[in-house]
Amino acid sequence: MKIGILGSGSMGSGIAQVAAAAGHEVLVFDTNPAALKLAQENLLKILNRLAEKGNIDDATSKAIFGRVYFMNNMQAFAECGLVIEAIVEDLAIKKSVFEKLEAITPKDCILATNTSSLPVAAIAAACERPERVLGIHFFNPAPLMKLVEIIPAIQTGPAVAGQAKMLIESWDKLAVLAKDTPGFVVNRVARPFYGEALRILEEGIADVATIDWAMTELGGFRMGPFTLMDFIGNDVNYTVTETVFQAFYYDPRYKPAFTQKRLAEAGWLGRKSGRGFYNYTEGPQNPSPAKDKNLGKTILYRILVMLINEAADALYFNIASRDDIDLAMTKGVNYPKGLLRWADEIGIAKCVTMMDALHVEYLEDRYRCSPLLRKMARERKEFYG
């Protein structure tokens, strides 16, 4: 089956590499010829590097490159069985592109969007046959990240998500099914990792280095929240938070932080601009963490229980299955453990008690305990008080 990729930016080119490595002929189109040329040059570089390092042999590297065609028009999508759109995150532009795609592609061609934050139903609505439209959400960088979220819209035909899931799994990816709700699984459940860390910072409980230390050294997370926000880019991370917050009708659980907004406004975007929460230019020393174990545990459990609560609520609202929620967080954002499994290890009742303590302290809806977490504790006859 030929695969079409619309948009040759970081995501489009990564997805093209994955599909070509799985043996498909891949047609890549971008409206910007410079982006197309750059994607072609980068793909060649990446494949050469993989061959030099011995990850793949020379012939395979050449064969993968030979299967990717960079096109300056969309007409060739007429031969595709699946087209994945990875263009700019703008609903109006995506809708107009899906309208065009529908006119070019065969009737049974699956049309997918890689959107991170837009409703798949709204994109599908641009098509006369929305039953063949769904979300196929890869993570960055697509060739390295195992997870892919498959998001059927309410209009998606009953067989389409299953077909897409099987195909994506044949690309050596782990596919989880997610409901068409803001942030799907990963970008929803991960919000407190950033939001609660920012709140702790704003309250003056600890500085960025100490919070990062608590999450990595005591929690086993690969990167602390501030290092990760600097890595993602404070502009990008802030926008995702704001989008999720608005999409959830301003639920205080997802409220963005002024601290991050100011960083974005100041141009302190993180690694890419040389300065974010940390300074990446040579010169000033970054602060060292206060390695106070008690403080570290307070920080870790406050952020962790908020993450667990979010995971439980995603399960409560049937966003994904229990296993898929845990898989999504371990494979999509490399968490050291699935959050629901982690909750079992801590003890569900203990998690409820921690949530209730935060709620009593702040009297904010942000800290409301998920009804499912409470129910699970009750059903297991775990005591909490």
Ligand SMILES: NC(=O)c1ccc[n+]([C@@H]2O[C@H](COP(=O)([O-])OP(=O)(O)OC[C@H]3O[C@@H](n4cnc5c(N)ncnc54)[C@H](O)[C@@H]3O)[C@@H](O)[C@H]2O)c1
């Ligand atoms: N970057 C990430 O971490 C990430 C992760 C998952 C999903 N996404 C989603 O993937 C999509 C693409 O993101 P990206 O980071 O690759 O963006 P990008 O800016 O790197 O690339 C977008 C590309 O689309 C092209 N383009 C714009 N309008 C077009 C059109 N009408 N037709 C054809 N090409 C067009 C641009 O020229 C550009 O090359 C977005 O929907 C984004 O939300 C991004």
